[in-house]
Amino acid sequence: MALHVIVGGGPVGTATARVLLERGEQVRVVTRRGSGPAEVERVAADATDADRLTELATGAVALYNCANPQYHQWLTDWPPLASALRVAAARTGAVLATASCLYGYGPVDGPITPTTPLAATHPKLRIRADMWRDALADHEAGRIRTTEVRAGDYIEANSVFSAVLGAPIRAGKRCFSVLPVDVPHTFTAITDMARTLVTAATTEAAWGRAWLVPSAAPLTVRELADRYAAVIGAPQPRITALPYPVLWSTGLANSFLREMRTTYYQWARPFTMDSSTTEAALALTATPLSTVLASVPA
Numbered sequence: 675m676a677l678h679v680i681v682g683g684g685p686v687g688t689a690t691a692r693v694l695l696e697r698g699e700q701v702r703v704v705t706r707r708g709s710g711p712a713e714v715e716r717v718a719a720d721a722t723d724a725d726r727l728t729e730l731a732t733g734a735v736a737l738y739n740c741a742n743p744q745y746h747q748w749l750t751d752w753p754p755l756a757s758a759l760r761v762a763a764a765r766t767g768a769v770l771a772t773a774s775c776l777y778g779y780g781p782v783d784g785p786i787t788p789t790t791p792l793a794a795t796h797p798k799l800r801i802r803a804d805m806w807r808d809a810l811a812d813h814e815a816g817r818i819r820t821t822e823v824r825a826g827d828y829i830e831a832n833s834v835f836s837a838v839l840g841a842p843i844r845a846g847k848r849c850f851s852v853l854p855v856d857v858p859h860t861f862t863a864i865t866d867m868a869r870t871l872v873t874a875a876t877t878e879a880a881w882g883r884a885w886l887v888p889s890a891a892p893l894t895v896r897e898l899a900d901r902y903a904a905v906i907g908a909p910q911p912r913i914t915a916l917p918y919p920v921l922w923s924t925g926l927a928n929s930f931l932r933e934m935r936t937t938y939y940q941w942a943r944p945f946t947m948d949s950s951t952t953e954a955a956l957a958l959t960a961t962p963l964s965t966v967l968a969s970v971p972a
Contacts, residue, residue, distance in 0.1 A: 682740035683710035689868035771875035778803030786947035826860035
């Protein structure tokens, strides 16, 4: 039984903890309020405090960055947290495994692959790319061992799909989407993120590289909604896509929707990824879509 330390107790941190528990590992979850699954050791601490984080990660084989600052606070919250994680990894020797996203790529012209450059220019998109570049530089200099795992938009908890469309689909009501609904998009299961993250963290050959999470074949929002309704036995969804000016104007009073304008390009054009390299190298596959949709919280 080895010690694994997870920073962040949200859906990804919780799923990662459960994957580790299933493997019989010792799990410590670090959050500001000491939250996390009841089955693990929960510690309330400020993860931006490198000394405290080092103390908590001492003896761990892996340190997982599953934190998720509020999107409108990324530019202030990520730099000190990312720095503390790298420092703790360097001091303890724990592998730094980061749960990340596709924002660092910026707009793309085809499916994202392991060779797609991190070309985002908007500060809130570029910061995730910069975090990886800093960690990789430390890895290549021999200061830390690190890996990163990148997912598409999640299907389950706290996702655009579950938060905006889930309830009206279950109730058989018309859905109103502030995003385009007929453009192909890659959606990822949180459990698949967790399985890939743990596998990459514990596989030496995976260190020093970023990996794309095995995910379902690209679907439009409308197709995903239809599949969800079929799984839960609801009527076929009726979806109305609201024009972009509605998202813009609504964002004036809603910080979440305001920030979505930054990533609107991911929905206005096809935004997909090819995870076949991960599947072959790490022997992982995506969870069947029907299984994932059945787990979307009511």
